[in-house]
Amino acid sequence: MYHVSRFAAATPDRVAATFIPSGRTVTFGALDAQANQAANALQALGLKRGDCVGISVTNRPEFLSAMLGAQRIGLYYVLLSTKLSVDDLAYVVGDSKAKVVIVSRGCFAAETPEVLSCLGAKVCLLDIEAEGFDDWAQLVAVQPASLPAETSRGRDLLYSSGSTGRPKGILKALPDGAFDAPDPFNIGGAVAYGFGPSSVVLSPCPLYHAAPHRFANITLHAGGMLVLTEQFDPEMCLKAIEAYGVSHSLWVPTMFHRMLQLPDAVRSAYDLSTHRHAVHGAAPCPVHVKQRMIQWWGPIIDEYYSGSEGVGSTNISSAEWLAHPGSVGRPHDCAVHVLGPDGAELPVGEIGDIYFESAHVFEYLGDAQKTGQATSAEGWRTFGDIGYVDADGYLYLTDRRHFTIISGGVNLYPQEIESVLLEHEAIKDAAVIGVPDEEFGQVAMAVVELVDQALASDEMKTAIRSFVRARLGPIKTPKAVAFETDFPRHATGKLYKRELIARYS
Template sequence: MAVSSRFAAVAWRGVEYSPDAFGDLVARAAGGLARLGLSAGDRVALVVRNCVEGLVADQAVRRIGAYPVAVNWHGAQDEILFVLGDAKVRLALAHQDLWPSGADVPFISIPLTEGETGPDGQLASWAELLAGPRYEGPRGSAETIIYTSGTTGRPKGVRKLSATAGQRARARAMRDLLYGIRDGARVLVVAPLYHAAPLQMAQHTIERGELLVLHERFDAQRFLAAVEEHSITHTFLVPTMFARVLGLPAAVRNAHDVSSLEFVLHAGAPCPPALKHRVIEEWGAIVHEYYGSTELGPVSFATPEDWTAHPGTVGRPLPGVEVAFLDPESGLPGGAQPAELAVSTTAFGDFTYEGLPERRAELQAGDFVSTGDVGYLEDGYLYLSDRIRDLIISGGVNIYPAEVEAVIQELPGVADCAVFGVTDDDLGEVVAALVEPVAVAPVDPAELERHLSARLGRLKRPRVIEFCDSLPREPNGKVRKRLLRAEFEERMKQQVQDD
């Protein structure tokens, strides 16, 4: 299918921008950027919540061949300042209340409300950027620079290198499959656009010329209302969003007609099998899943039928994607499974890390790129065991947290959990667990202990179990295990001192 060059209609805060109106905003914003001296190869930071201006800016920056840098505005000010410096940003577009003090980058403020004035130090206002003539120069092809979530240290900026025409065509075909977007689709995006999956779904909708409905943030009841109001056919969610929708009272859920939904996609974080079964029961066989990374792009894809027949799979490798498993001794393909997964893909161009080419080189494993994920293939379907960095080694035994998490989640009184290793003088590490109980009928701690004793060997059973109202997560749904591990170890150290 040929990809439309016209722009989508974009619905934002009750206003629907026609394809021509949205395209004109992009051309005028691109013209404004060019007048400010921006050109191909420059970096422009977007420190903005989900909004139509952010979508326009992303398109306009890429139109002139510059790189948009999507900034996680949920981060602390020093984290935002780090990204601005690391990416060598020449200009930023920002919501004024998100702009960090002490930043020395010139910026354009995007007002939160109409008529609002920007802070001191701004280079121009959003209205001034749009005030001049349209950009009529050559169309650029740069992709947005996405910063990883930084779960093992400072985030790394992932920049895609130039793709060939063939790679761009294969990437478009792959995105057609992943997002399922067809002619006449009506797409709702509620996840933050500084993450790769929701951003690319929005970009793909725009490139295809379909309707894109954008929300500033996710709200479960508002999500259901929007599906009904706009007859939404396609959307992207993360597992925590599934849980929040299903956590609404049945009367609230049933008050909204969501029968228009035909394709729901999730990615970014593992979905507990019990939760996914409930979503499929609620909405039908429309829940699709893909596995991939910011660096490599999509790797595998699972239809509802795939997952129902092979529970727990993340699908089959996509066309043009080859997977291998690394030998722990040589670091090259050929290891016994499960082992660290490595990927080779022809659908996307190569990538690098901003300012860290040596970190990119470390990932090369022959013709493959290591992912840091542990997995295995069974009957052609890919399964993930865990992350290499999350592996717990207790008394010389390898323990995969995902295995322990799956056992804990078997109990109906468990809403979610996180398992990780904490330092132990005797065994090196021991297993710890943080459990989020179901609010209505929480799991009984004694029942949980009995269940774990019956299902897991001694070393795999959590030495420490704590309960919480909700797990700390990144906006993409990933649990912040590094934070949990540090907090647990600090509390355990304090207990020893108190004793």
């Protein structure tokens, strides 16, 4: 069937999504009707096929209905992080040419709603009282729950996370065909992970991020049930797996790290026997963290490596990973090439820029130069990561290209050092950055968040450096250690390292 409207017709009273801890639920029938109302509301605001709507909404049913509504009337919908500053929000809204923006309570920009009038788009507020703006809930409520007269297929307009500057829109052509035509991407994802009407999928991530959004799409269009958290809490997730009989879940490595910090009594208190697939991606997972997760949950952990651009991907099962620890897997429906500085392909085991050869096409919206920079002479595309391929064809990431530290002519890869730092029992979070140095050009600095901030001291800095030195030797040992109390992270766990670099450079 592979479309939410067909499950709404067949099983209207079955729950499509549950939100925790609030307990809000929406059935397939209700969600389908709300999606129709949202589509009618967007058309009433003047939007037509090819136009764009911005969605800056927390994890709540209205996110799903707005997303599905845009898909029914041929709109691009841009997912706007609820953490964006007003300046960044204005940039993405302007760059995407969004004509309507939906902003809910819980968004950072909504704390000062009066400035939203400067966005240059029609702003509809959800669960926010402010003069001069349309109320999205009221606007939707007066619309018919029937399908709009004019329908066509819409799609997402994703933006890169902007780890090296302003985010860029990833533009792909609108699909043709009927609004309820099966989407090959959704079908492929459902088949790959075994999603179907009996699936219960837990996602403790914000829906505005690419992977959680796409997993939600795959789940709903395959007729599965979503369990969505309104904020991440490690024990609440374990409780949800038991309470809802979760079969599939989506994570980022930071969440694994925090779940492993739970007391043993808490980690063993819940029945996780229904849990068959725990999928993770978005950032590299330290080897010791993944080893401990497999020991705890069993060989159910599947990893993927890809990006919002969608030019290629790799995946790896627990069994494969145990044979190739640290790998992100082998390519799926594409080929991987590792290129040197001169653009020549490197042999097995040598580190270089990772490119994908595939049939997937995209362009950065309004930025031909950046599109060109991500494209090799052969037409292959890169996410900007570096790594190598082993003799069995498994890919390993060493770091983002722009975070490589060149110290006295030696390349240092922060990810390797960060993985060791996170093994230290006193460290809760860690990042390694390059800072200017008169003699070496750059040196490595470790920025760490301690489990107990009271332990921050010069003696702790020395202990941390000694710990790394014993594992990695003197060259890879950070020359300095700094303490932070709150890392600038995306809600998915991705670190905004550029903010730390700016702070300490």
